[in-house]
Structure formats: C-alpha cells, structure tokens
Amino acid sequence: xxxxxxxxxxxxxxxxxxxxFFQTIARLFGYPKNPGMPTIPDVSSEVYSKSxxxxxxxxxxxxxxxxxxxxxxxxxxxxxxxxxxxxxxxIYESQDEGFYNFYIENYKNIxxxxxxxxxxxxxxxxICLDLTVLETIREVLxxxxxxxxxxxxxxxxxxxxxxxxxxxxxxxxxxAAVDWTEEILQGIVPAILGxxxxxxxxxxxxxxxxxxxxxxxxxxxxxxxxxxxxKMLINDEMRDVLKFHYxxxxxxxxxxxxxxxxxxxxxRPDILKYMQNAxxxxxxxxxxxxVVQQLNQQIVSTNLxxxxxxxxxxxxATSVQTHIDNNSLDFLNDVFHYF
Numbered sequence: 030x031x032x033x034x035x036x037x038x039x040x041x042x043x044x045x046x047x048x049x050f051f052q053t054i055a056r057l058f059g060y061p062k063n064p065g066m067p068t069i070p071d072v073s074s075e076v077y078s079k080s081x082x083x084x085x086x087x088x089x090x091x092x093x094x095x096x097x098x099x100x101x102x103x104x105x106x107x108x109x110x111x112x113x114x115x116x117x118x119x120i121y122e123s124q125d126e127g128f129y130n131f132y133i134e135n136y137k138n139i140x141x142x143x144x145x146x147x148x149x150x151x152x153x154x155x156i157c158l159d160l161t162v163l164e165t166i167r168e169v170l171x172x173x174x175x176x177x178x179x180x181x182x183x184x185x186x187x188x189x190x191x192x193x194x195x196x197x198x199x200x201x202x203x204x205a206a207v208d209w210t211e212e213i214l215q216g217i218v219p220a221i222l223g224x225x226x227x228x229x230x231x232x233x234x235x236x237x238x239x240x241x242x243x244x245x246x247x248x249x250x251x252x253x254x255x256x257x258x259x260k261m262l263i264n265d266e267m268r269d270v271l272k273f274h275y276x277x278x279x280x281x282x283x284x285x286x287x288x289x290x291x292x293x294x295x296x297r298p299d300i301l302k303y304m305q306n307a308x309x310x311x312x313x314x315x316x317x318x319x320v321v322q323q324l325n326q327q328i329v330s331t332n333l334x335x336x337x338x339x340x341x342x343x344x345x346a347t348s349v350q351t352h353i354d355n356n357s358l359d360f361l362n363d364v365f366h367y368f
Contacts, residue, residue, distance in 0.1 A: 086269055089116055089136040091243040093236040094175070111175045113168060114243045123274075127307070128300050129158075129250060130274035132261065139244045141253035148252065152283050157250045167242050174239040178232055181207050185228040250277040276308055284314060291317040 052060065091114045099105040116139055120131040133139075142150070150156050156163060184207040187195055195204045207228075214227040248256065255278060256271040263270075293301035294317050304315045314321065 084137070086135055086137040088138050089244050091240055093240045094178075111172055113171050116244065116246050118246070124303075126274040127276065127303065128297075129277070130272070132270045132272040133246060134263070135258060135269040135271045136244070139246055140241060141246055141248060144252045144254050147248065148279060151249055151279055155286055157286050158289065160247050160249055163247055163249075167245065171239055171242045174235055174242075178235045178239070181210075181228060181232055181235070184208075248273060250279065252278060281311060281313060287318050290315060291319075294320060
C-alpha cells in the first residue's frame with residue numbers, strides 16, 4: 030500500500046466533517062426544504078430563443094483605421110479619403126408588397142435609430158426617402174473622428190520629443206485641441222508602470238464611436254421596429270435578413286409627404302394606382318394637395334351651379350303659378366260681374 034492510499038481514509042473523513050459542518054449551518058436556513066437561490070434565473074422561451082438567434086448571427090466586419098484602397102495617383106501619394114463601410118441595403122419592388130421594400134443582412138452588431146428619433150426625423154424634418162442629408166452627416170462625423178484621431182496620435186508622438194515645447198507656437202494649438210481629454214480621463218484611467226495611457230484609451234473610444242457609424246442602418250421610410258426577421262437565399266446560401274416591406278406605419282399614422290404624392294401623381298402613376306387599390310380600405314390621402322384642392326373646388330362649383338339652377342327653376346315655377354292664379358281670379362271676377 031502506497032503512502033497516498035494510506036491518507037485516503039483521512040481525506041474522506043475530513044471531507045465528511047466539512048460536509049456535516051456546512052449541512053448543520055444550512056439547516057438553520059431551512060435546508061433541505063429551502064434549496065436557496067437558483068443558479069440559473071428563469072428565462073422565458075421567447076427571450077431565450079431570441080438570444081440564441083442573436084448569438085448565431087454573423088458580425089458585420091469592419092476595420093479601424095479603415096483599409097486604404099487608393100484608386101488614383103493622387104490617392105496613392107496623399108492617401109484616400111476614409112469612407113464608411115455601411116451595411117448594404119437591397120431595394121426591390123413587388124406587386125404584392127409594394128414599391129418601397131428593402132432588406133438587409135442581419136448582423137449581431139448593427140444599430141438602428143430609436144423609433145422616436147426616426148419618427149421625429151421623418152415627420153418633423155420631412156426626411157423620408159432622400160437620405161442624402163443623413164448620409165452626409167454620417168460621412169462628416171466619420172471623417173471628423175478619423176482626423177481627430179490622427180491629431181491625438183500626433184500629440185502623443187509629440188510628447189516623446191522632450192526638446193519640443195508643446196505650449197509654444199504652433200504646437201500650442203495642437204495641445205489645446207487634445208489636452209482637455211487628458212484632464213478628464215487622468216482621474217479615471219490610472220497610469221501603467223508610470224506611463225500615462227489616457228491618450229491610448231481615448232484613441233480606443235474614438236475608434237469605437239467611428240466604427241459604430243459603419244454599423245448604423247437608416248430604415249426610412251420604415252421604423253426599426255417594423256423589420257421582419259426571416260431567411261433568404263443570397264448567392265446560393267441561406268442567410269438571416271431583416272425585411273422591411275408593405276406600407277410604412279408612419280404613412281398610416283401621419284399624412285404622406287406631399288412631394289412624394291406629387292412624384293407619384295406626375296411621374297409614377299403606377300405607384301399611385303397600386304397604393305389606391307391596395308390600401309383603399311384605409312383612410313389615407315394618396316393624391317397631392319393641389320389635386321385635392323382642385324377637386325374640392327370643382328365639387329363646390331358644381332354644387333353652386335346646381336343650387337343656382339334649382340333656385341331659378343323654383344322661381345320660374347312660382348312665377349308661372351302666380352300668373353295662373355291671377356288669371357283665374359280675373360276670370361271669376363268677370364263671371365260674377367256679368368251676373
């Protein structure tokens with residue numbers, strides 16, 4: 030018998046003593062009837078299935094800093110302008126679903142505007158189909174964050190040159206643009222081995238903010254909550270997509286923008302005809318405002334003409350009846366006068 034085998038009974042006895050000790054303490058709290066706090070909280074099947082679906086989705090892969098892809102000699106020398114790598118949006122038309130349908134591939138790291146913000150932009154700012162303004166704002170923010178990150182990198186590199194005073198011209202402008210971040214983060218981010226790493230942390234935050242713009246999806250004229258999770262065959266492969274189709278809910282709750290209705294009426298009567306036939310049971314105005322006003326004026330004019338004609342007919346009939354009554358009275362007077 031080896032030495033380890035001789036200590037096995039002692040080990041088991043020690044384990045039994047410890048187990049009995051903890052069981053004695055647990056009985057004071059109702060053990061074994063009280064099982065204690067559950068190790069795994071109860072999760073509804075809907076939430077669990079949604080979390081499983083989210084975990085199975087792929088990621089929208091982007092890079093920070095953006096990959097340099099020069100296309101001209103100028104870009105080869107000075108570098109290309111950084112561009113946002115957005116999630117592709119595939120627009121399609123269908124006789125069943127309408128003319129403003131689109132779908133995007135579903136990723137686990139894509140972002141949408143909140144419904145209240147998207148509704149404010151579409152209803153109050155009248156940005157519905159033409160998203161040039163929003164795309165421009167995103168591009169400007171992305172380029173601005175990219176440029177500012179380069180300024181931060183240059184400021185960090187400048188601090189390593191001890192013979193350059195960063196608080197003299199022209200370096201003082203660079204210090205004023207960056208050093209305020211160090212004043213804010215220095216009390217939060219500790220130094221590592223005596224080295225100040227606030228600049229590196231701030232660069233990471235800039236990268237996260239800029240990269241999040243790559244994953245931002247504008248769903249106008251729909252709200253983000255109207256997306257329908259489904260699967261589609263793309264490039265001979267079944268992929269998870271978010272589909273936005275049929276009538277946008279904001280076009281039912283609020284009037285459709287007049288310029289869109291004018292476009293339908295003047296240039297795309299097929300869309301106007303589809304909308305009027307598909308959603309005729311809904312109280313939605315699809316005609317432009319000027320056409321509606323003209324129709325209302327025609328109806329009012331027709332009613333006025335009808336009322337005027339009716340008045341003239343009644344007046345003429347009354348005059349004829351009065352003339353007949355007067356002639357009858359004259360005839361009766363002559364008869365009585367004769368007798």
